[in-house]
Amino acid sequence: MSAAAGGKSAEATIGWSRDGIAERVAQDIPNGSYVNLGIGIPELVAKYVPAGRTLVYHTENGLLGMGPSPAAGQGDPELINAGKRRVTMMPGAAFFDQATSFAMIRGGHLDLSVLGALQVAANGDLANWSTGADDAIPAVGGAMDLVAGVKRVFVMTTHVTKEGAPKLVERCTYPLTGRGVVTRVYSDLAVIDITPKGFQLVELAPGVAFDFVQERTGAPILRPA
Amino acid sequence: MIDKRFESARDAVADVPDGATVMIGGFGEAGSPIELIHALIDQGAKGLTVVSNNTGTGLVGLAALLRAGRVRKVICSFPKTAGSTVFPDLYRAGKVELELVPQGTLAERIRAGGAGIAAFYTPTAAGTPLADGKETRVFNGREHVLEHGLRADFTLIKGRIADTHGNIMFHRTARNFAPMMATAAAVTIVQAAEVVSAGELDPESIVTPGIFVDRVVHVPSPALESALNEAGASYP
Numbered sequence: 001m002s003a004a005a006g007g008k009s010a011e012a013t014i015g016w017s018r019d020g021i022a023e024r025v026a027q028d029i030p031n032g033s034y035v036n037l038g039i040g041i042p043e044l045v046a047k048y049v050p051a052g053r054t055l056v057y058h059t060e061n062g063l064l065g066m067g068p069s070p071a072a073g074q075g076d077p078e079l080i081n082a083g084k085r086r087v088t089m090m091p092g093a094a095f096f097d098q099a100t101s102f103a104m105i106r107g108g109h110l111d112l113s114v115l116g117a118l119q120v121a122a123n124g125d126l127a128n129w130s131t132g133a134d135d136a137i138p139a140v141g142g143a144m145d146l147v148a149g150v151k152r153v154f155v156m157t158t159h160v161t162k163e164g165a166p167k168l169v170e171r172c173t174y175p176l177t178g179r180g181v182v183t184r185v186y187s188d189l190a191v192i193d194i195t196p197k198g199f200q201l202v203e204l205a206p207g208v209a210f211d212f213v214q215e216r217t218g219a220p221i222l223r224p225a
Numbered sequence: 226m227i228d229k230r231f232e233s234a235r236d237a238v239a240d241v242p243d244g245a246t247v248m249i250g251g252f253g254e255a256g257s258p259i260e261l262i263h264a265l266i267d268q269g270a271k272g273l274t275v276v277s278n279n280t281g282t283g284l285v286g287l288a289a290l291l292r293a294g295r296v297r298k299v300i301c302s303f304p305k306t307a308g309s310t311v312f313p314d315l316y317r318a319g320k321v322e323l324e325l326v327p328q329g330t331l332a333e334r335i336r337a338g339g340a341g342i343a344a345f346y347t348p349t350a351a352g353t354p355l356a357d358g359k360e361t362r363v364f365n366g367r368e369h370v371l372e373h374g375l376r377a378d379f380t381l382i383k384g385r386i387a388d389t390h391g392n393i394m395f396h397r398t399a400r401n402f403a404p405m406m407a408t409a410a411a412v413t414i415v416q417a418a419e420v421v422s423a424g425e426l427d428p429e430s431i432v433t434p435g436i437f438v439d440r441v442v443h444v445p446s447p448a449l450e451s452a453l454n455e456a457g458a459s460y461p
Contacts, residue, residue, distance in 0.1 A: 060328065061252040062398045077254060077449050078399040084253035084306060095397055097404040097432075098252075098278075099336040102329030106349065137305040137313045138325050140355065145329030148349040179352035 014212075015188040015205035021156055023048040024203075025114060025186050028154075034058055036105070036146060038115040039083040042156050045114055056092070058110055060101050060142040065093030082142065105142065106149035113150035115143065117157040117185075119172040122198035122219040124182045126155065127174035140177075147178035159187035160216050168192065168199060169218035189213045197222060229391045229441045230420060234264035237414045237440045241270045241379050244297075248335065248375075248406040249277040249287060250382035253306060254450035256399035258383040258416050259286040261442070263460050265381070271295045276335070276377060278328065278402060280304040280312035284459035286450050288312065293461075296321055300375070302328040308454065325355060330372050332405055337374035339408025339437070344373045380410035383447060384433075387417035388424075391438030392431045400432065407437040416444040 016024060022044035029035060029045075031053040037043050046068065049055055057066040059081040066081060067088035075086035104110055119127040126147055129140045147153050157167055168185060184202070185192045190213045191202040200222040204210060214221050231237040238261060241247065247265070251257030266289055273296050280299060281287030288311040290296060299321060304312050315321040326334065327349050337345055346369035350356045360371040382403035385396040393415055395403060407413045415433075420443040 059398075061255070062401050076397060077451055078256065079397045080253060080255050084255075095395075095400055097400050098328070098332035098402050099405050102332050106329055106347065135317060137316055138323070139303040139305045140325060140327050141303040142328040144327040144353060144355065145349045148347070148351070149329075176353045 015159075015208050017188070019044060019047070020205070021186050021188060024191065025154060025156055026050065029053070029055060029112060031055075033111040034064070034109065036060065036110055036113045036150065038113065038143070038146075040116050042114040042116060043083070045156070058101075058104060059087070060105065060146070062096050062098065062101050063087070063089065063093060064096075064104075065090040067093075102142070102145050105145050108149055108151060110150045112152045112154060113146045114154045114156055115146065117155045117167060118174050119167055119169050120155050120157070120182050120185055120194075121169055121172045122194070124180040124194040125172045126153070126177045126182050127172040128177050130175045132175050143177050147181035152183045153181050155182050155185045157185065157187055159189040159213070166216055166218035189216065192221060195222070200225065227423070228389045229435070229439060230389060231440045231442050234260045234416060234442050234444065235267065237261065237442045238264045238268050238379075238381075241265060241268060243270050244272040245270060245378040246274040246276065246376070248377040248380040248402075248410055249275055250380070250401065250403040250406055251287070252278050252398065252401040254282070254286075255397070256383050256395070256401050256403055257281070257286050257450055258381045259448045259450065259453075260444045261381040261383075261414060261416050262286050262290055266290055266293050266295065266461060272297045274298045274300065276300045276331075276375060276406075278302050278331065279306050280309055282306055282308035282450055283454035284311070285448075285453040286460070289460040291315060291321065294320075298322040298324065300324045300326060300331070302326055302331050327355060332402060334372055334375040335402065335405040335409045338376040339405060342374050344371055346371055375409060377406070377410040378412065380406040380413040382406055382413070382415050384415050384417040386419040386421065386426065387415050387438070387441045388421050388426050388435070389441065390423045391415065391435030391441055392423075392426055393417065393433040393438060394426065394430060395432055404433045407433045412439045413437055414440040414442065416442045416447065418445060418447055419443075
């Protein structure tokens with residue numbers, strides 16, 4: 001890559017920002033959907049819901065109708081989201097226990113889950129809970145339940161790791177969260193569907209060429225049908 | 226007359242034996258029964274198996290129980306919350322065993338245990354390392370994993386308000402695992418910020434019916450993990 005003006009690498013400024021990805025994801029969520037946003041980058045999606053649409057956010061620790069975070073130092077330490085951060089509740093909110101919460105998830109009652117990823121494979125396998133490193137403390141939370149139960153699973157991720165390795169791969173090498181569970185991937189470079197034939201391009205980020213994305217992807221990408 | 230009130234947290238946990246399995250409510254600090262946990266530390270029972278979603282933060286509550294060396298094994302979905310150092314250190318040193326369970330499977334295993342269901346099949350974790358060694362079966366073309374119900378000797382939970390029959394109402398997302406855990410233990414102990422006489426709660430609004438609850442302890446101003454940690458507290 002040639003260095004862009006200002007000395008920053010061109011790579012850093014190509015494609016969508018994290019907020020840009022979130023905004024792009026939000027466009028694809030229909031009005032009235034019940035949605036679970038994963039911890040981290042997926043939480044940004046809530047900021048970009050288009051005007052006129054109402055979504056109901058589920059947080060698996062026991063709240064439907066989750067609202068935005070309160071001002072710093074405000075809020076209730078026992079009104080939190082799955083990331084254990086304080087949140088608020090919207091009109092129509094409801095509290096429930098864990099068995100009920102995961103009945104919503106596993107029973108197929110949620111319309112959509114947006115999750116982060118370590119790796120997504122061309123067959124829809126997702127790895128997002130462990131790198132399998134020897135010294136890692138394994139922790140899974142609700143990720144395996146979400147991918148097993150929610151109708152559509154969107155993944156939101158940078159296209160490559162900090163080291164530049166593809167996160168969209170032929171086969172996941174990290175421990176799986178679920179097999180064949182991902183519906184669509186939103187990265188900083190492109191929107192890509194998981195199809196029976198593998199990765200299929202839906203849309204390129206502004207200014208990004210197909211070959212640029214393909215070079216940074218660990219499996220073939222089909223052009224739009 | 227039924228009156229399940231105990232004089233203190235100390236009295237309520239006095240008979241927890243070494244080697245007991247103890248379910249502890251809470252998701253992060255929300256719903257964590259800190260006063261009951263601290264009473265259990267004072268009581269001294271060791272070799273415990275703890276069933277809880279997390280492993281505590283700082284040096285108070287669940288983290289303090291671990292730090293005191295009382296816990297042999299943790300059954301848990303997410304043992305590395307930001308601010309938790311006690312469990313990771315013990316785990317890396319090989320001083321505590323971990324059974325990692327997906328959060329929904331954990332909730333359902335506890336629910337099943339309390340409902341007299343020995344085991345159930347779930348698609349959660351099929352094809353992942355957390356299904357290794359478990360029986361699987363295909364239903365409707367999809368692989369499911371056999372998971373066993375969980376029971377405990379004691380359950381420690383926190384409610385907002387309880388009555389003398391042990392009926393409980395909770396506070397917001399502090400409810401989380403408490404209703405399941407209340408059903409799954411031989412002895413369920415609730416600490417409640419307010420305790421009222423039977424008949425004062427609206428029966429339509431009771432979340433956990435008193436049949437599942439054995440002991441009620443009044444803890445008027447329960448501590449919160451985050452506030453204790455900000456103050457630099459450690460227990461004991």
